[in-house]
Amino acid sequence: MSGIVDAVRAALGDDTVAVVAGLGPVSAEVPASAWAAALEAAKAAGATYADFLTAWDELDAGIVVVAHVSTPDAADHVLLRTRVPSDDPVLDTSIGVYRGLAWHERETHDFFGVRFAGHEPLEPLLIQPELGLHPLRKDVVLASRAARPWPGEKEPGAEAAPARRGGRRRTAPLGVPDGWVQGEEGGA
Amino acid sequence: MGAEVLIGLPGVVRPASSAARVEVEVDGRALALHVVGAGLACCSVELMAAALRSERAREAGILPVPDGAEPADVLVVSGTCTDVLAPALRDLHASLPEGTPVLSFGACASSGGPYWDSYAVTKGVDQLIPVDVYVPGCPPRPEALADGLRRLPGASS
Amino acid sequence: MTADAVPVRSRGVISLVEENCTVCMLCARECPDWCIHIEGHTVTHPADEVHRRPRTENVLDRFAIDFSLCLYCGICIEVCPFDALHWSPEHSYAGGSIAELTHERGRLAGWEATAPQPADRDA
Numbered sequence: 001m002s003g004i005v006d007a008v009r010a011a012l013g014d015d016t017v018a019v020v021a022g023l024g025p026v027s028a029e030v031p032a033s034a035w036a037a038a039l040e041a042a043k044a045a046g047a048t049y050a051d052f053l054t055a056w057d058e059l060d061a062g063i064v065v066v067a068h069v070s071t072p073d074a075a076d077h078v079l080l081r082t083r084v085p086s087d088d089p090v091l092d093t094s095i096g097v098y099r100g101l102a103w104h105e106r107e108t109h110d111f112f113g114v115r116f117a118g119h120e121p122l123e124p125l126l127i128q129p130e131l132g133l134h135p136l137r138k139d140v141v142l143a144s145r146a147a148r149p150w151p152g153e154k155e156p157g158a159e160a161a162p163a164r165r166g167g168r169r170r171t172a173p174l175g176v177p178d179g180w181v182q183g184e185e186g187g188a
Numbered sequence: 189m190g191a192e193v194l195i196g197l198p199g200v201v202r203p204a205s206s207a208a209r210v211e212v213e214v215d216g217r218a219l220a221l222h223v224v225g226a227g228l229a230c231c232s233v234e235l236m237a238a239a240l241r242s243e244r245a246r247e248a249g250i251l252p253v254p255d256g257a258e259p260a261d262v263l264v265v266s267g268t269c270t271d272v273l274a275p276a277l278r279d280l281h282a283s284l285p286e287g288t289p290v291l292s293f294g295a296c297a298s299s300g301g302p303y304w305d306s307y308a309v310t311k312g313v314d315q316l317i318p319v320d321v322y323v324p325g326c327p328p329r330p331e332a333l334a335d336g337l338r339r340l341p342g343a344s345s
Numbered sequence: 346m347t348a349d350a351v352p353v354r355s356r357g358v359i360s361l362v363e364e365n366c367t368v369c370m371l372c373a374r375e376c377p378d379w380c381i382h383i384e385g386h387t388v389t390h391p392a393d394e395v396h397r398r399p400r401t402e403n404v405l406d407r408f409a410i411d412f413s414l415c416l417y418c419g420i421c422i423e424v425c426p427f428d429a430l431h432w433s434p435e436h437s438y439a440g441g442s443i444a445e446l447t448h449e450r451g452r453l454a455g456w457e458a459t460a461p462q463p464a465d466r467d468a
Contacts, residue, residue, distance in 0.1 A: 127308070128272055135307055144305040152374030156385030156403040173379070175305075299413040299443060302378055312413075312443070323439040324412040324446050331351055335437040 002026050004069065004078045007045030008038050025068070027079040032091055035082050039067070039097040042080060046071045050098035053105060055112045057138045063089050063112055067101065084114060086137075093119035111136040145175045229267025231294035231327040238330035262289050262340065263317075266327075268296035268303060269310040281317040289320045289340045293333065298322045353461045355434040356417045359410055360456035365429035368403035372421035372430060380414035381421060382447075383407065410453060412438070413446040431460040 005028050009017045012034050020027040030038040051068040058064055062083045070077030084091050093116040094101040105116045106125040113134040116122060133140050150173040172178075263284060269277055281290070292313055295301030300311035313319060323336035351357065368385035384407040390400045422430040433456045440446045 131307060133307070142305045142307070148305075148379065151376070151379055151382050152370055154373075154384060155370065156368045156387050295412075295414060295416060298446070301414060302416040304378070304414060314443070321439055321441060322413060322443060322446055324415065325436070326416040329351060329355070329357075329436050332436040332439065336439040339439055339441065 002076050002078050004042045004045050004047045004071075004076055008041045008078075008080070011041035012038060025070075025077045025079050027066075027081055029081045029083070032082045032084050035065075036092045036094070036097065038080055038082075039069070039094055042069050042078065043097055046076070047078065048072060049074075050094070050101050051077075053094060053101045053108060055108045055114055055136075057086070057112065057136065058083075059086070059138055062086055063114060063137075065091055065108065065114060067094060067098075069098070089114040090117055091115070092117050095119055110134070113137065141177060142175055145173060229294075229296065231266035231297065231325075234325075234327040234330060235264060235266045235293060235333065238333045262291060262337070264291045264293050264333075265297045265313045265317075265319075266293035268301070269313050269316070270308050271310055272308070274310050274316055277313060278316050290317055291321045291323065291336050291340065292319045293323050293325075293336070294328055295324060295326045298324065301326060351434050351436065353434055354432065355436070356419065356432050357434040357436040358412070358432075358438060358456050359415070359422065359453065360431050360433045360435075360460045361408055361450055361453035362429045362431070362457055363405065363408070363450060363454050365425075365427040366405050366408065367427055368405050369426065371424050371426065375420050375424045377418065377420065378414045378416050380411040382409040382411065405450070408450040408453065409447055411447040413443045431457065433457065433460040435459050 002025075005017070005019060005026055008028055008030065009019075012030060016031055016034060017038075018029040020029065028038075047069040049070050049072050051070060053065065053067040055063050055065045062085050064081055064083050066079050066081040068077065068079050082091065089112065091114060093105060095105065095116075096118065102119065103125070105114075105119050106122050108114050109116065109122040110125050110127040111134055127135065152173065263281060265277065281288070290313075292298045296303060296309070297313050298319075300306070300309050303309040304311055310316065320341055321336045321339045323332050325332050328336075368383060370383060373381040373383045383405070385403050385405050387401050388404050390396070390402065392399050419432065422432060435456050438446075438448070
């Protein structure tokens with residue numbers, strides 16, 4: 001087990017840290033309220049190098065924010081993660097502990113809308129503010145894919161025998177949610 | 189930026205930190221392309237490969253020519269043009285002499301390429317500026333660049 | 346500049362062997378760029394002395410690839426179950442408009458001549 005994870009568990013209490021072991025580095029999930037404390041404990045235990053901070057959207061389960069921290073020789077490295085609610089994603093900033101994560105917090109804000117308290121203003125980095133959306137959230141649909149007719153939709157002789165729904169053949173393109181394709185019941 | 193500026197105006201030198209001079213022989217006619225590049229997108233790397241006077245570039249038909257070669261004005265756009273970059277590309281084209289031929293190098297510059305469905309990409313630079321030749325590829329080889337240059341208006345004598 | 350001047354396995358363009366295509370639509374569906382356009386129709390052959398049951402067959406009407414979008418990933422070539430698509434090192438097909446970069450079955454079939462053939466394993 002990782003010395004970093006042990007230090008985080010010692011600082012926060014065993015019950016609050018959920019360890020997920022799998023392929024690659026160990027993941028340790030902490031409550032959002034303990035985010036800054038977890039980072040401080042990790043850094044004090046020797047994880048002085050923070051590689052990246054990013055997030056992913058788990059829909060009803062909230063947005064997971066993850067930071068990869070390691071000792072400088074990379075012998076011990078951990079994915080520290082936490083969860084914030086999708087409708088109000090606020091998290092304490094990491095830049096008090098790891099200054100280098102400032103860029104990553106701005107990027108995570110651009111793409112997921114996560115607000116990092118203590119890091120305001122979160123200057124837009126890559127996304128035009130006029131766009132008005134956080135593109136990597138799963139409720140954001142690539143409208144181009146829904147609007148453009150998919151070449152794979154046609155079947156030879158389609159007018160005579162329309163493709164069956166539910167068969168093995170894929171009848172809608174990837175990336176277009178159900179009901180978005182024109183012509184379907186309940187479609188936009 | 190993913191745009192290369194070719195400035196053949198006699199007597200005018202545009203200062204740039206990453207300027208390169210590409211001598212190209214196209215159907216026996218020597219063209220000197222002055223390239224100012226700050227390209228980030230992948231197609232620019234192939235353009236750099238074409239510009240380097242390496243042995244491979246020579247084999248591709250990009251040959252050194254003697255001094256005094258006739259300068260040519262061509263704008264080669266190589267790389268993905270994001271919506272944020274679009275105004276800069278428009279300004280760049282406007283700053284060139286009127287009638288400067290434009291060559292769109294690669295899928296992204298031609299049509300948005302693999303990013304046609306992106307919220308942030310201009311679907312082809314011909315939405316911004318007039319394009320004379322489109323070179324398909326992802327990225328196109330230096331040999332494809334030579335083929336594209338050959339098709340420019342006025343390239344064949 | 347001929348196709349000979351570049352390595353023979355260069356990913357220059359995608360060529361089509363029309364006889365092999367069964368209009369299964371796999372390449373068009375798997376293309377991540379949506380740049381393959383296929384149209385076909387079915388033909389029913391009635392039963393006869395040789396074939397006791399009627400047979401339906403797909404006929405290819407249109408096979409086009411829009412190379413202004415193509416990202417040369419090769420997924421279409423890999424997924425074709427009938428080996429109808431191949432890489433060809435041909436690279437000189439720039440055009441004066443986007444429309445000129447969409448190539449139909451005739452041109453795609455013509456490029457098959459420059460596609461490298463597999464080595465003869467039995468020799």
